[in-house]
Amino acid sequence: MSLPITDGLLVVVKDDCETCHLVMPVLGELAAGEEPLVTVSQDRAGFPAGFDAIHDRQLDISWHLGTETTPTIYRIEGGEAVDQQVGWDRAGWERVTGVTGLGAGLPDQRPGCGSDTMLPDTYQRLLRRHSPYPMSSGRVELGTAEDPVEAAFARGWTDGLPVVPPTEERVARMLEGTDLPPGHVLCTLPPDLAECTVEKVAINAVMAGCRPEYLPVVLAAVEAAAGPRFNIHGVSATTYFSGPVLIVNGPVRGRIGMNSGVNVLGQGNRANLTIGRALNLVVRNVGGARPGGVDQATFGSPSKLSLCFPEDEEGSPWESLAIERGFSPEESTVTLFAAHGPIEVVDQKSRTPESLARTLALQLRVVAHPKLAGMSEAIVVVSPEHARLFRKAGWTKADLAQEIHSLLTLPASEMVAGAGGIAEGLPPWLADKRQEIPKFGPEGLWFVHAGGSAGGFSAIISGWVGGRAGSEMTTAAIDC
């Protein structure tokens, strides 16, 4: 749009603003001067009287100028604002207007009022109205008596919990969280192999309850999920328990207020809960993986709703998961792991790393089944109390992994089908070929530091079938 003046001065005011009334004498002085002056009123036609003011009924002029405060005086050159002063500030107004001695008798300064463009509903309306990228998703018009939350349930869009209704205003606001245009195709999402655009992710992120600043994390997670390594088709279709577990590393954790401390795997933090939920809603609504359809899980698990948490890097004795996976501390990343859990580990008595490692190993043996090996991977979420013990003893992550791998290199004769009177187990021919079998492959065990500061516990997040035969842990950089 073009401004109502090409060169000169423009003032945005509103009747419901004391400072705007205060500066009326100044407007009078400027109107009597040689330079063209246009007055724009946000809230009432005919205000201020005597200035032939333009009523910015739709607030398009204010939006175009980016007005956040009334009054604001602008210098316009060539149809664009080149200088401005918010509120009343004599020196500032004199700088913008080039006129000295303005507002004799007025105080030197007086803060202004909030622009009507900044009212929450109005802001969202304007955002949609002026979006350079029209959204292309189908519009679902609800009846006047229809409750939007119930409508989402009725249309099969939800994960069983209520969702935030994805209105155009909310989605437009969500899209402010990324520089990517809504039509940008992020990926082709299994199992339906449907094109997944930024707009579709934003809609589902709104429904999940995300804030716009979470969107880059969700976008990175969706891309990672869609890749062949993560195999979201298999993760969604399996009868097994798993869903996508998300672990966030890097500066974004603090910027969006994620919780890596008390109750880290539980409820209470909006970013933790809604980012994981948004990914699962995208997989459901865009990818087409719905329970009872492609999703045939015997039990499922909370990771199919949301299991997303950041690592407590600052308190960790070790390098972060992201660094282990080849990223720098300055990069923000999200790691996807097809998994479920947690399995609890209680050890309040160990005072040596050897003892604690034995506890962890015993508990890790039960992942999938004590007699199965080489199938699932696992992440051990090591609590601050447990981590302190390893720090004190100078154990690195590699030391701990090596100790556990050593403890979990198990006699083949115990692991094969039939051993111990249990039919489940590895194929019997394995016992003829090998004496010992490692429970986890060399890259099948990961350690992440998180949790509240009190409690001699750790948590095992056990995975689905790992590696190329199933789902490979996938880490993606977050563009933020």
Next chain:
Amino acid sequence: MTTLLDPTSERTTGERSISARPADIAHGTVALLDISKPRGDVFLGRLEELLTEMGVAVRHYRKPTFSKPAPLDLRRQIAAECGAVIEALAD
């Protein structure tokens, strides 16, 4: 009136009729596809016995992993070599 944006892929479901069933399987070859799950071989082994008794030729195939769709080449090979396929889900 409230207007919501559709969160789904907005794809319409394509409808395809299933292939015509073979009139009989005695004169063709039946593919026995093991999806690589435990005990799939038990199920397919028993089917092979029954089919062989009926005079039906069988061929064995195996998916590399049960966790992913069968590779396209495998599907084409089965289609080229057999007139019917039995896939064992097992467990």
